[in-house]
Amino acid sequence: xxxxxxxxxxxxxxxxxxxxxxxxxxxxxxxxxxxxxxxxxxxxxxxxxxxxxxxxxxxxxxxxxxxxxxxxxxxxx
Numbered sequence: 001x002x003x004x005x006x007x008x009x010x011x012x013x014x015x016x017x018x019x020x021x022x023x024x025x026x027x028x029x030x031x032x033x034x035x036x037x038x039x040x041x042x043x044x045x046x047x048x049x050x051x052x053x054x055x056x057x058x059x060x061x062x063x064x065x066x067x068x069x070x071x072x073x074x075x076x077x
């Protein structure tokens with residue numbers, strides 16, 4: 001498997017809604033970061049589903065190196 005493309009050097013804050021699902025871009029190629037737009041087609045990557053259990057701000061990983069996909073764990077540092 002190849003390495004993902006680094007989409008950002010910082011985490012991406014998003015206000016999520018309780019009960020809603022979000023699909024995080026794991027490949028880094030999406031034009032609608034941090035979410036998947038299908039750009040991974042033809043690669044070994046697949047989007048990662050995030051289900052919001054409460055409405056709040058979360059920080060999605062932008063560098064695509066996090067060990068806690070899809071959320072930032074500070075790997076960009």
